[in-house]
Amino acid sequence: MALRAGDHSQVAMNGLKEKVLTLDTMNPCVRKVEYAVRGPIVLRALELEQELRQGVKKPFTEVIRANIGDAQAMGQKPITFLRQVLALCVHPDLLNSPDFPDDAKRRAERILQACGGHSLGAYSTSSGIQLIREDVARYIERRDGGIPADPNNIYLSTGASDAIVTVLKLLVAGEGRTRTGVLIPIPQYPLYSAALAELNAVQVDYYLDEERAWALDVAELRRALAQARDHCCPRALCVINPGNPTGQVQARECIEAVIRFAFEERLFLMADEVYQDNVYAEGSQFHSFKKVLTEMGPPYAAQQELASFHSVSKGYMGDGG
Structure with a gap:
């Protein structure tokens, strides 16, 4: 086949057209995305389930999925x-x-x-x-x-995850040392690390205190923020309360301290409160960030930016998807 002058067809030496989208040419930010709740362990679990259905003998009779809060997959009857x-x-x-x-x-x-x-x-x-x-x-x-x-x-979305990603998109900007940094808890729900990787933002880890029932310590927030400012521009602080996957419930005093920290450091607050109806520990009580912020009064209530998230999914109605 002869090519006319000006023909824009791209033909490789072997005569085959080169693919536009490959692992090498795809968006490098998307290639970095990891979503651990659907990783190799889950794939192996699916294989084991298939083998059990085929009659393969195992030292167990069923596989219990503990990787994700999928109420109906675990047998909850739909409402x-x-x-x-x-x-x-x-x-x-x-x-x-x-x-x-x-x-x-x-x-x-x-x-x-x-x-x-x-x-x-x-x-x-x-x-x-x-x-x-x-x-x-x-x-x-x-x-x-x-x-x-x-x-x-109030903004309605197709699940809390979609709303969280939308707010992150509004916040993320800059390149190099001005890239947006977002503080997220470790352990975390992997939506956050995946979304930040896709948006080419900087994940700033702050660690929950396992010895104190996964408590959030403002001193740890300050450490993470100080280190992050050497290589990015932190703009937001994500808090998951009640914790996912840790399950801790923040005391009101802790929420007030977090709000004061975000106010002093000019950080946008994102409160993931999807599990607010799942508080079982004696003596624990859920306090919404909106309620605490409002009751703290000025200057916090008037000036601190806050987006909070809830969902009919998971523990509220068990209707994921």
Whole structure:
């Protein structure tokens, strides 16, 4: 085959077209991403499950997945009411069916009315359906003992992970020594290290104190921040409370100390509070960062930036995905 002058086709010496996307040419930031909850151990577990199904003899009869909080994969029965409301919203003709209870129909009709009375498939505003944001605001007010929550400050997303990545994208900027640094706890939920690697941000590790039930120590935050400022520009502090995977619950005094630290060091606070309904240890109590920050008053309540995250997934309703 002859090539005309000006022909932009790229043909290798062996006559085969070179691939545009390979492991060598892909985004190097994506290549660095690791998500440990789906790594080699999980792959081996899947192999063992397959072998057990095929009748291969093992010194055990089942594989228990402890790598991720997947409630329904572990046998939790889905919540029927949620499925009924979703079905009615997606297919409103079912509102005439006697097979659905009245409370599910009322909830579906309310949601559909908020969507213009037409379809759940219609576009909403970018921050989510107004009615649902108002419901979320009422939930937060009730959780925080009556402290007002503004629905205009609430953003709905497809899971807390998506919202966390979105906020990180807003924060990350700079190159070289000005690259954005983000303080994250170790041990951590691997979403954070994976997202920071993909965004080409700098992961700044601060270590929880295992000897003190994985407590967060502000002195450790100061150490991590001081070291990080030699090679990047730290802009955000991520806190997971209750801890994942450590399970610790921060005392109110600790939360106040963290807020003062972030305020003094001009750090954006990210509070991952997905497991707030899973506090079982006697004497432990969940305090939201929003509530504590508000009650601390000025200058903190007026000036400290905070994004907090919750989800209907995992321990709240067990509806992952």
